[in-house]
Amino acid sequence: MGEEVRSLDGVFIYWFGWILWIIITFFQKKTTARLVNAMLLLLLLACLPLTFSIDGMTVSVVFVALIAYICWQMRSFSWRKICFFLIVSWTIAAAYGAFQLVLIFDPVIELLDTRWMSAGIAFLLACLFVRHIQRSCLLAVAGLLQGEFVFHFVLQQFFHLQGVTGSLYFFDIVAVTVFFYGVLLTAKGIVQLLQETAIRRPFSSLEKTS
Numbered sequence: 001m002g003e004e005v006r007s008l009d010g011v012f013i014y015w016f017g018w019i020l021w022i023i024i025t026f027f028q029k030k031t032t033a034r035l036v037n038a039m040l041l042l043l044l045l046a047c048l049p050l051t052f053s054i055d056g057m058t059v060s061v062v063f064v065a066l067i068a069y070i071c072w073q074m075r076s077f078s079w080r081k082i083c084f085f086l087i088v089s090w091t092i093a094a095a096y097g098a099f100q101l102v103l104i105f106d107p108v109i110e111l112l113d114t115r116w117m118s119a120g121i122a123f124l125l126a127c128l129f130v131r132h133i134q135r136s137c138l139l140a141v142a143g144l145l146q147g148e149f150v151f152h153f154v155l156q157q158f159f160h161l162q163g164v165t166g167s168l169y170f171f172d173i174v175a176v177t178v179f180f181y182g183v184l185l186t187a188k189g190i191v192q193l194l195q196e197t198a199i200r201r202p203f204s205s206l207e208k209t210s
Contacts, residue, residue: 063166092143
């Protein structure tokens with residue numbers, strides 16, 4: 001069972017990545033931002049297998065790039081927001097790391113694909129603390145990044161187990177988490193559209209009667 005799941009590592013990040021690239025390339029307006037986003041997404045997908053070693057740890061290049069992106073997104077945060085962001089992201093990181101450790105020693109809790117379970121934990125915790133969808137997504141990914149680093153640090157230092165920090169398995173979790181937010185954002189857009197349509201109808205009927 002474990003080998004079967006591991007053989008599918010990367011399926012979500014590549015599938016969702018290509019779907020997002022198609023949406024950006026063919027459905028967004030022709031702007032410079034669209035071209036840059038499409039190129040960056042292709043570069044990210046191409047660099048997913050690349051790793052490097054530092055102090056005995058094998059780290060993914062995209063893993064480090066995501067950390068840099070999170071820090072860049074936080075550049076406009078106030079110190080109060082940064083402290084709140086760090087505390088909540090540490091909570092998500094602890095939950096993710098603990099869940100991954102439990103999976104090693106007690107895999108009986110694997111009710112579903114563990115990538116969906118891990119993503120669900122990060123998604124629910126982030127939504128619990130932050131309602132703004134974009135910031136909540138940023139928070140969930142930041143927590144996953146920290147949790148992945150701590151998890152592999154513990155494996156190496158205390159259990160002498162080697163692994164890639166930022167493996168395809170991990171990026172599948174990130175992809176599923178972002179997918180959850182995509183569904184939430186789409187549902188919110190549909191609700192707003194229905195509300196706007198419901199508001200326009202009474203006014204249009206009044207104009208016709210007048």
